[in-house]
Amino acid sequence: MKILEPKHFPFGSKIHGTKLSKNCPIEKAPAPARVYISVSQHIGAPAIPVVNVGDKVKKGTLIAEASGAISANVFSSVSGTVAEIRDIVNGLNQKQKYIIIDNDFKNEEEFLPPLGDFEPNTIIERIRLAGLVGLGGAGFPTAVKLTPKNPLDTLVINGAECEPYLTCDHRLMVERTDDIYKGIKYAARALNVKKIVVGIERNKPNAIEALSAFDDLEVVSLKRQYPMGSEKHLIYVTTGRKVPTGKMPFDVNCCVLNIKTVLAAYYAIEKDRPLTETVLTVSGRGIKEPKNLQVAIGTPFSELIAYCGGTSDDTVQIVAGGPMMGKALVNLDQYVRKTDSGILCLKAHETYAESPSNCINCGLCARKCPMRLMPMYIESFALSGDFKEAERYGAMNCIECGLCAYNCPAKRALVQSIVYAKTKIKEMKNGK
Ligand code: SF4
Ligand code: SF4
CATH class of the missing domain: 3.40.50.11540 (NADH-ubiquinone oxidoreductase 51kDa subunit)
Known part of the structure; x- marks a missing residue:
């Protein structure tokens, strides 16, 4: 040891x-009647759908193919029929293409071809394919x-x-x-x-x-x-x-x-299984029964919340991810992605939902920043549209951990401002 x-x-x-x-053992969540599978569940180019409406698929059927070096294949998480392929503005306010599949509950499965050997290149290619x-x-x-x-x-x-x-x-x-x-x-x-x-x-x-x-x-x-x-x-x-x-x-x-x-x-x-499921935590003081769940990718968040007994009346926010790096949902049109680790149903005392006041220059955000940045200045440059200066102050090194906002006595939305600055800096570099 x-x-x-x-x-x-x-x-x-x-x-x-x-x-x-x-202490809650992982439970398998009931399969949903319909899954909503995004083609943009990874960093990089969205995958390109390779199925059409009306096609029969199995759990493990390739439904969208990686479209470049930085992209990833996407697979059906249930057996059934492709019902729709359309854009949805999801609960994170992102417009993405979704492949929507009606579950036939036959649970038929399609596997990747068996591996011939376990050489490094074979392993890497399998991981890419899956x-x-x-x-x-x-x-x-x-x-x-x-x-x-x-x-x-x-x-x-x-x-x-x-x-x-x-x-x-x-x-x-x-x-x-x-x-x-x-x-x-x-x-x-x-x-x-x-x-x-x-x-x-x-x-x-x-x-x-x-x-x-x-x-x-x-x-x-x-x-x-x-x-x-x-x-x-x-x-x-x-x-x-x-x-x-x-x-x-x-x-x-x-x-x-x-x-x-x-x-x-x-x-x-x-096991020759592509990525069709994940395990996530449903928690927060607002959920009736916190659980760890094994879920099909594309399952609606609302069904998982209902499976955990629903929320208390004083739940004020639902978050995809953890409370520090997760994102608050603007609506419940949100569906499990490969990268999801949590759905949090939070009461008021668990959120930073208070209105921000003026920065008092206390410096706490800078003292707490694990990347040694000065978030108060980056925020100020972001809000005034000076993205060059935001970059000079290291905005691109921000890991979006949320510690600055967590510690800020003025409840400034520092991370949102820094993320905004990062987006604008990337656009500047791409000549937009
Ligand atoms: S979110 Fe960024 S600026 Fe804020 S503490 Fe984390 S690394 Fe520092
Ligand atoms: S912690 Fe908040 S109030 Fe203090 S300097 Fe940073 S932004 Fe300003």
Whole structure:
């Protein structure tokens, strides 16, 4: 058993929020009558539909094909008939193309072709074919991560799950330990690395114990401090390496993969299953029965909330994701994506729904920022439309962790302003 101490982590904060569902075993949610599957569930170009209305599909049928180097295949999560293909403005206010499939409840399944061997290139190609993306929320195509420009020496597995409320990774590490271990080993083989470290926050002692049973994994018991699960910070605390500003993990010879991603790799490689399901947490004080659920991609959020007993009358906000990095929904037209880890139903005291007041220049946002930025200035430049200056102040290095807004006594919507600035900076660079 190898449990290591982390490097000192001089950033971030302890944040409030209870893991209400940490002892709830994963349940399989009932299959919905209709799934709504977005073709834009990843970073990069949307996938292109390869089915038509009226087509019969099975669970695991390819319904939209990756459309470039940074893109990902999309599969049906039920067997049935393609009912519609149309744009929907979803609960996150994003207009996306959805393939809508009526479930025939026959549960017929289509598999990927069996693998001939387990050589690195075969593994990477399987992961690409199965539509795997970073399931911790980033959505970056995993096959691209597994083909870095330079040789790596370390695989870092992200089991931190540092957001309050979320417990799906924790339950998976406890309940599906062996499958996760096999997925980790396949990823290490694809990258040709020997050193594997697994970072887990120490509020999950049973997960630390489960994964430290494997002699070839170095498990690092992490302090409970947000945002411990951010890639750059996790690399630092587990390996001592600093990823410089503007650089990527591969620049310090590391690759970071999330728990659900390596588990999905195992299913794709050994079970020939493309990515059609995920595991997420439904929680918050507003939900009647918090749960960890295994769900079909494309399931309406409303059905999962109903399955968890519905919400209390004083629920004021529903969030896709964790309370720090998640996004509040503007309506309930939201459907499970590959990258979803949580649906939170929050009461007023759990949100930052208060009206903002003027900045009092207290500097707390800058002191708490794990990227050493000055969020109050970036916000000010964003609001005045000076995006060049916002960039000069490091807006593009913001990891959108939400700590600045969480700590701001004036309740400024700092992250929204910084995200807006980042969008505008990207548009400027693309000549728009
Ligand atoms: S500026 Fe960005 S990185 Fe810094 S605390 Fe705010 S959200 Fe996090
Ligand atoms: S924490 Fe809020 S009030 Fe304080 S400097 Fe930052 S933006 Fe201004």
